[in-house]
Amino acid sequence: MNDVVLSNIEKTVLSDYKYGFVTNIRADEAPMGLNEDIVRFISAKKNEPQWMLEWRLKAFRQWLKMEEPVWANVKFPPINYQDIIYYSAPKQRPSLNSVDDIDPELKRTFDKLGISLDEQKRISGVAVDVVVDSVSIATTFKEQLSKLGIIFCSISEAIQKHPDLVKKYMGSVVPATDNYFAALNSAVFSDGSFCFIPKGVRSPMELSTYFRINAENTGQFERTLIVAEEGSYVSYLEGCTAPMRDENQLHAAVVELVAHEKAEIKYSTVQNWYPGDKEGKGGIYNFVTKRGICLGDHSKISWTQVETGSAITWKYPSVILKGNHSIGEFYSVAVTNNHQQADTGTKMTHIGKNTKSRIVSKGISAGVSNNSYRGLVHINKNASNSRNFSQCDSLLLGDKCGAHTFPYIEVKNNSSIVEHEATTSKIGEDQVFYCNQRGIDTETAVALIINGFAKEVMNQLPMEFAVEAQKLLAISLEGSVG
Amino acid sequence: MLKIENLHAGIEGKKILKGINLEIKAGEVHVIMGPNGSGKSTLASVLAGRENYEVTEGSVEYMGKELLDMSPEDRAREGVFLAFQYPVEIPGLSTTNFMKTAVNEIRKYHGQEPLDAVAFLRMMKEKMALVNIDQSLLSRPLNEGFSGGEKKRNEIFQMAMLQPKLAIMDETDSGLDIDAIRIVSDSVNKLHNKDNAVLLVTHYQRLLDYIIPDFVHVMYNGRIVKSGPKELALELEEKGYDFIKNEIDVAEEA
Numbered sequence: 001m002n003d004v005v006l007s008n009i010e011k012t013v014l015s016d017y018k019y020g021f022v023t024n025i026r027a028d029e030a031p032m033g034l035n036e037d038i039v040r041f042i043s044a045k046k047n048e049p050q051w052m053l054e055w056r057l058k059a060f061r062q063w064l065k066m067e068e069p070v071w072a073n074v075k076f077p078p079i080n081y082q083d084i085i086y087y088s089a090p091k092q093r094p095s096l097n098s099v100d101d102i103d104p105e106l107k108r109t110f111d112k113l114g115i116s117l118d119e120q121k122r123i124s125g126v127a128v129d130v131v132v133d134s135v136s137i138a139t140t141f142k143e144q145l146s147k148l149g150i151i152f153c154s155i156s157e158a159i160q161k162h163p164d165l166v167k168k169y170m171g172s173v174v175p176a177t178d179n180y181f182a183a184l185n186s187a188v189f190s191d192g193s194f195c196f197i198p199k200g201v202r203s204p205m206e207l208s209t210y211f212r213i214n215a216e217n218t219g220q221f222e223r224t225l226i227v228a229e230e231g232s233y234v235s236y237l238e239g240c241t242a243p244m245r246d247e248n249q250l251h252a253a254v255v256e257l258v259a260h261e262k263a264e265i266k267y268s269t270v271q272n273w274y275p276g277d278k279e280g281k282g283g284i285y286n287f288v289t290k291r292g293i294c295l296g297d298h299s300k301i302s303w304t305q306v307e308t309g310s311a312i313t314w315k316y317p318s319v320i321l322k323g324n325h326s327i328g329e330f331y332s333v334a335v336t337n338n339h340q341q342a343d344t345g346t347k348m349t350h351i352g353k354n355t356k357s358r359i360v361s362k363g364i365s366a367g368v369s370n371n372s373y374r375g376l377v378h379i380n381k382n383a384s385n386s387r388n389f390s391q392c393d394s395l396l397l398g399d400k401c402g403a404h405t406f407p408y409i410e411v412k413n414n415s416s417i418v419e420h421e422a423t424t425s426k427i428g429e430d431q432v433f434y435c436n437q438r439g440i441d442t443e444t445a446v447a448l449i450i451n452g453f454a455k456e457v458m459n460q461l462p463m464e465f466a467v468e469a470q471k472l473l474a475i476s477l478e479g480s481v482g
Numbered sequence: 483m484l485k486i487e488n489l490h491a492g493i494e495g496k497k498i499l500k501g502i503n504l505e506i507k508a509g510e511v512h513v514i515m516g517p518n519g520s521g522k523s524t525l526a527s528v529l530a531g532r533e534n535y536e537v538t539e540g541s542v543e544y545m546g547k548e549l550l551d552m553s554p555e556d557r558a559r560e561g562v563f564l565a566f567q568y569p570v571e572i573p574g575l576s577t578t579n580f581m582k583t584a585v586n587e588i589r590k591y592h593g594q595e596p597l598d599a600v601a602f603l604r605m606m607k608e609k610m611a612l613v614n615i616d617q618s619l620l621s622r623p624l625n626e627g628f629s630g631g632e633k634k635r636n637e638i639f640q641m642a643m644l645q646p647k648l649a650i651m652d653e654t655d656s657g658l659d660i661d662a663i664r665i666v667s668d669s670v671n672k673l674h675n676k677d678n679a680v681l682l683v684t685h686y687q688r689l690l691d692y693i694i695p696d697f698v699h700v701m702y703n704g705r706i707v708k709s710g711p712k713e714l715a716l717e718l719e720e721k722g723y724d725f726i727k728n729e730i731d732v733a734e735e736a
Contacts, residue, residue, distance in 0.1 A: 254521075429534070434570045436554035437530050438584035438640065439591065448583060452574030452623065 002376070008094050028088035036060060042087045045189070049163060058174035058306025059186030066180045072343040073372040073404055074312050076248070076285065083124065084219045084250055086188045141205065149198040150234075152207050155223050158194035165196060169227050172224050173256035173293045181252040182289040183316075185221045192222035197232040197263075206462055208237040209226075219250040226256070228263035228320035230296065235266040235462055240307050248276075248311060253288045261296025261323065266304070268461050269317075270469050273309035278367075280339025290317035294326030302329040303346065304460040306469040311340060316374065321355035321383070328357040331457040333469075336369035336401070345375035345406075350383035350416070359390040365401035372404040377418055379411045386416040394424040395453050397446075483508050483679050484549075484648055489540035491528045498524045500704035501540070509676040509694060514683050516701035516716065520681045521692040523567060523719040525701070526652040530564040531557050539612040545647070558584075559591040561678075563646030567653040572624040577636060578606065580624050581643050587672075588644065613669040630657035638669045649673070650681045656691040667692030682697070687719035700726050 025324050043053040068079070080475050145152050151162060156165050176186035193209040211222060228234055238255075251273060257265050267290075276283025286309075292301035303317035319328030330346035348357035363371040376390045394403030404423050427449050435445030451458070460468055489502040497645050498521045516522050528535050529542065531554035542549040549557060572580070572583070585605075586596040597605065609632050610617065623632050634654055641649055655663050670693055674680055682693065690698075690712065698714040699706045702723070707730050708714065718726070 428570065430570045432573055433532055433554060434566065434572075435580075435584075437558050437566075437645065438580070439555055439558040439588040440584055441553075441555050441587070444583065444587065448575050448580065449572055452572050455574035 002065035026075075028089045028157050029085050032085050033082040034086055034188065038086055042188055042190060045089075046159070048159055050437040051163075051167065052159055052300050055171070055176065056187050059183050059187075062177040063180065063183035063187055066177070066183055068180050072242075072314050073340040073370065073374070073406070074343050075313060076312055076341075076439040077352065079248075079250060079285070081184075082289070085370070086219060086221070087190055089190075095309045117245060119248050119383040125230040125305045145203070145207075147204075148201050148234075149203070150201060150203055151194065151196040153194055155189070155194045155225065158225075160192070160295060162291070165227065166194070169225055169256065169258055170223075171256075173258060173291050174254050174289050179289060179468035182286040184291070185223060185252050185254045188219075189221045189223040191226045192253070193226075195226045195234065196227045197226075197234045197474045199229040200231045201229075202232065203234040206235050206237055208239070210239050211289065219252065221251075222253045224253070224255040225258075226265055226267070228260060228262045228265050229260045232260075233264045233266075236268070237375075237462060238269045239272070248283055248285055249274075250285045251287070251310075253290075254290070255294030255317075256289040257301055259292065259296065259326075262298045263296065264300040264302075265292060265344070266302045267292070267317070270461075271305065271307045271309055271313070274311075275309050275338065275340050276311040278338050280311070283340075284309065286310035287313060288313075288315045290315065291319040291320065291347075292318070292328075294323050294328060294355075296326070297323040297352070298325045299323050300327040300329075302327075302331070302460070304331040304457065305333070305344075306454075306457070306461070307334040307342060307344060309330065312340075313340075313342040313344050316346055316387070317343045318349070319357065320349045320351065321357065321386075322351045323355075324352040326353045327351055327355070329461045330357075330359045330361070330375075333360045333364065333454040333457045334362070334371055334373075335364045335366075336371045337397075338369060339367070340369040342370070343372040343374055345373045347376040348378070348388060349390070350377075350379040350386040353382065353384050353386070355383055355386045357388045359388070359392070360456055361390075361392045362405050363392075363394045364396035364397070364450060364453065364459055365403050370404070374406040374408075376408040377420075379413065379416045381412040384413055384415045386413075388416075388418045390418075390420045392420075393453070394422075395450070396424065396426045397442065398473070483545060485543040486529075486679075487541050487543075487694070488536065489525075489528070489542060491524065491535050491537045492541075493524070493535050495662065496536075498540075498704055502704075502706060502708060506679045506681060508647075508679055510696045511674065511680045511682065512697045512699065513690065513695040513701045513715065514681065514701050515685070515687070515718060516704070517727070520701040521684075521704045522701050523652055526564060526567075526650050526683050527682075529557075529650055530554060530562060552707065555587075556591070558644075559588045561645075561647030563641050563643060563644055563649045565634075565649065565651040565654050569625050569633045569637055569657065571626045571628075573626050575624050576622065577620040577624050577639070579622075581606070582686060584640075585643060607644070609639060612672055613639050613642050614665060615639045631659070631662040634658060634666055636661065637670075638666055638673075642669065643675055645678075646675075647678050648679065648681065650683070652683045653685060654682070655686060659713055660688075663689060664692060687715045690715045702726055702730055 030038055036057065043056055112351055142152060174182050177183050183457050195207055197203055226236060257267060273284035273286055294301055301319045305308050305317060307313055318331060321328050330347050332344065334342045334344050336342045345361060359375060361373045362463050363373055365371040373392045375390060377390065379386050390407060392405050396403055403424055407420055411418055427446060430447055432442055432445045435448060458469060461469055484506040486502050486504040489499050491499040502525060505726060514522050524535060528537060537550055543559065582602050589596055619632060625636060658666065667689060670680065695712050698710055698712055700708040708726060
């Protein structure tokens with residue numbers, strides 16, 4: 001009996017990956033492997049100024065001296081960094097004047113993914129930057145945003161057009177040599193998004209980047225930098241998918257957020273990289289460094305993530321609470337099934353006085369997967385009257401999966417308060433039967449239960465994303481009352 | 483409406499029901515009483531289709547169909563409702579959302595269009611008034627942090643929403659104080675009509691001060707050993723279950 005219900009539950013979660021197609025577009029690639037020449041090749045491809053190349057080379061030389069971290073609760077065979085192509089760009093006309101100039105094959109790709117690049121067709125106001133493999137191919141609503149002084153473009157373009165801003169902020173939150181994967185990214189990053197919100201401006205629309213790995217044997221190393229000046233506000237969304245391939249592909253991104261006084265940055269991610277097949281073959285290694293700094297007083301950074309994809313996820317979106325009265329938040333739903341492994345969480349570093357952080361982490365494990373929450377709450381000696389609240393809940397589907405929680409708490413003063421709550425539960429036969437008895441089939445019942453479990457985090461997502469995220473969790477919201 | 487014939491069932495190889503026979507017609511209220519461990523709740527679970535119980539013999543005809551061949555959700559969609567003895571909690575899912583899903587799943591089964599938000603809320607308001615339940619309770623996650631009484635009232639509210647043909651109430655009175663029993667019974671009486679039927683499973687006679695049954699059945703050791711009019715319940719109350727036990731044990735020895 002146990003097996004019957006659980007296999008139904010599992011079927012529900014184990015729905016097939018829908019984004020696994022490959023688009024046949026001609027790509028312009030770097031030779032396989034990594035050395036200083038490749039770093040120079042990438043920099044030259046992007047027509048970068050000397051200072052950028054120097055920055056990359058410095059990071060690369062450091063990387064050579066570093067070792068891959070082994071402390072995460074994940075297992076994988078050694079990665080051969082010489083087996084990866086570090087630069088791949090869809091071949092297209094050199095410069096794009098409008099979205100209409102995009103390769104029609106690529107456009108069809110994004111139609112399949114449900115992302116319209118056609119500004120006229122977009123009903124809701126979401127500006128999108130699209131990154132395929134190594135380059136940004138389109139940014140929508142650019143003009144409209146620039147009227148407000150908002151800069152939203154690819155990082156390559158920012159290096160060309162706004163070098164002072166890039167020089168000032170790039171690496172200021174995640175230094176080039178912060179960790180193994182951040183150093184690798186700093187050496188070979190190829191594109192990503194740049195976003196600057198000037199003083200006092202509230203972005204009138206969601207800014208969003210859509211990442212897609214398409215080419216074979218390529219790694220994706222994008223870099224995103226968001227700067228919110230005094231009193232500004234921006235909500236930023238990030239989505240990602242990849243084709244189904246038998247080999248593992250590496251994704252090592254860096255995201256840096258800077259919030260000045262009274263500024264607020266809300267960063268949401270729906271991560272749906274290809275997780276590998278049911279036997280654990282293939283899938284993306286998602287080794288990402290995401291960090292924000294609340295530089296000014298009363299600033300706020302909020303991370304929300306829905307992690308459903310990747311063979312391995314290694315990711316800790318963090319906040320450095322430097323300004324007094326600043327606020328850091330982390331809301332996460334991480335789903336693992338089959339052979340997926342996730343080691344994810346956050347780091348809240350309280351430096352300013354009266355700083356507050358809130359962590360809500362929901363892990364859902366199925367199949368033979370392993371799901372770990374790893375978090376650090378550090379409160380400095382001078383961060384008096386600071387507060388943290390952490391809630392880490394795990395939901396298990398079946399009895400072959402694992403959920404682990406590694407909370408680290410360091411408090412260096414005695415006026416601060418840290419609270420940590422954790423629960424682990426299983427989807428019970430009793431819950432499913434209760435739903436069945438009200439006329440609800442098992443598949444819908446599981447969706448309702450998972451949805452309920454993740455609700456606190458899903459509520460943090462902007463509407464457009466919440467819908468996609470709920471679908472991803474195999475949740476039908478047909479039964480909701482608005 | 484319901485005809486149970488020679489029903490045998492058990493769990494993990496242990497026999498619990500040993501030949502139940504019972505017929506319930508539309509418009510009737512039946513009560514099954516009996517000491518702990520006599521199989522009352524097992525009967526309720528088997529009728530609702532809980533999968534860990536194994537039926538080894540017998541049949542259950544419901545509205546002209548074999549109930550035992552139907553999945554639990556199809557039984558519910560065909561109008562079988564079980565008010566649970568221990569309603570489960572589902573964190574993060576409000577009763578409102580839960581009920582909207584249930585109502586529309588049942589409508590879909592019967593080829594009806596789903597109710598829109600307005601029509602659904604109207605229905606909710608009407609049923610809330612009928613069973614005297616507060617809106618705030620329904621916006622909270624399903625049964626989470628509810629008191630025993632609140633859980634049972636939520637069961638009755640769901641019953642009002644789903645308008646079952648056959649309502650099976652498993653020890654709905656257990657854990658309730660006398661005021662709560664009165665409110666719950668009152669709601670059941672309001673919901674009962676000539677087209678539906680109620681099967682009450684209870685340990686105590688006190689519920690029957692408020693819900694008047696047409697038939698009382700006494701269950702002992704997996705069988706219905708005595709049936710009679712409502713007065714039988716009073717006799718049980720007076721003499722306790724021992725007199726039944728003695729009667730049966732004597733008969734079996736003979």
